[in-house]
Amino acid sequence: MRSKILRCTACSRYTLKDICSICGGHTTITKPARFSPDDPYGKYRRVLGQEAK
Numbered sequence: 001m002r003s004k005i006l007r008c009t010a011c012s013r014y015t016l017k018d019i020c021s022i023c024g025g026h027t028t029i030t031k032p033a034r035f036s037p038d039d040p041y042g043k044y045r046r047v048l049g050q051e052a053k
């Protein structure tokens with residue numbers, strides 16, 4: 001069972017709730033590391049980053 005870590009978009013604090021308990025702002029699911037080998041989209045981001053230049 002995985003626990004989802006959420007991050008407040010308003011105050012950038014980490015929380016497990018959909019609404020920040022500190023400021024009441026909205027929270028979003030944290031993204032995995034950008035170039036993690038476990039990230040199936042990592043290679044696509046890298047290709048897109050090179051083509052963007």
Ligand SMILES: [Zn+2]
Nearest residue numbers: 008011020023
């Ligand atoms: Zn907050």
